[in-house]
Amino acid sequence: MEDGEPSSTTCLPLTEQKPQQNPKSTKGRQKIEIKQIDEECRRQVTFSKRRTGLFKKAAELSVLCGAQIGIITFSRRGRIYTFGNVDALIENYLRKTPVMLRSHRGGDVANEGEEVDGMKWWERAVESVPEEEMEEYMRALSGLRENLWIRICQLGGDRTVQMNAPVFQDPMAAIEWKMTDENLTVRNDQGQAGNDGYLDVAGVPFLSQSRR
Amino acid sequence: MEDGEPSSTTCLPLTEQKPQQNPKSTKGRQKIEIKQIDEECRRQVTFSKRRTGLFKKAAELSVLCGAQIGIITFSRRGRIYTFGNVDALIENYLRKTPVMLRSHRGGDVANEGEEVDGMKWWERAVESVPEEEMEEYMRALSGLRENLWIRICQLGGDRTVQMNAPVFQDPMAAIEWKMTDENLTVRNDQGQAGNDGYLDVAGVPFLSQSRR
């Protein structure tokens, strides 16, 4: 947009300028390029502010449109910040996109619908599985489990910070939920405690925000 | 837009303000209350626009701060819209908040850390479980599975719309990702196709949502 001095040519210099010794207390919001922020400090500030903004937007969308929204965020340090009823949404999501089930019977997702007694294999009680199918059943369950945890070891961080906004057990609850400061407050629950020193590369904080 | 001059108000009032030709082409963005939108049509438009905005914000945050972000959204019709590498994030999330494991050995999460051969019970191969523990193991797995699917039947809708933005297999990939139109384009894949008529129960949305 405009950049340099638009010059004051179009304005009459009639009255003296504002006596403010503050020609412009700040530069205001500057345009930035959407690319990785290198400066640790600035990045953290941005992460914090924008995460807050993102969650707020999600909350508004949820209320305005009665939608269920869940957000999972891993900071680069491996810390988790979540919004919404993530657990319920995950379960629902897993059902609608059953990627975890491919390991059953050859891994062809086409078999997914196979039923016995009107139930999908994963819906049947373990005890109801016939002896002769047990081995295969176990293998399937194992695969299910494996798929759940297979990539677990790929990430290192272990610090968990839960930031939960509204929890909509019931869809309608989302509508009731109001965006009060209370609701948007960060609940930094240290998880399983332990050494609190995060051993951050540069003594940058980001951890001393325990409140509430 | 101009800024050089502190007060445009001091500009010469010589010419009459805007000629009346443009009374105001639009009212511009109006302030709205954050509460459930009743009008079906307006709600859908808002949902669409704000969802796009939300995902865009998420993408920016992801790139700017190198964070991994996943968003799951269920419209009130039960359609899913997701952003980010949801699968990977879910797995990671499940590890850090192993709520699914409470069913093991009395449901005390305190036992969660119990290890055998340096592996958590859920990490062990099914085949390695001693015969005498098999029954209990199966019960535990069953519980795990049950917890995964327990609430499955509570939702009715089956339409699945996947809207996937970037897929960050690797954390660093997020940084590379650019916010092109291509990336932000909605990929509306009907899932398993079928009747598209949702049969939404009159105005009362969320239809047969079974409540608890």
Add this chain to the structure above:
DNA sequence: GCCTATATATAACA
């Protein structure tokens, strides 16, 4: 969808 006028989100500072 595209457009305009405003309501909001936020980058740079203190």
Add this chain to the structure above:
DNA sequence: TGTTATATATAGGC
């Protein structure tokens, strides 16, 4: 953190 000046998001309308 809180403030300020701008960059963006978007409600209402085609």
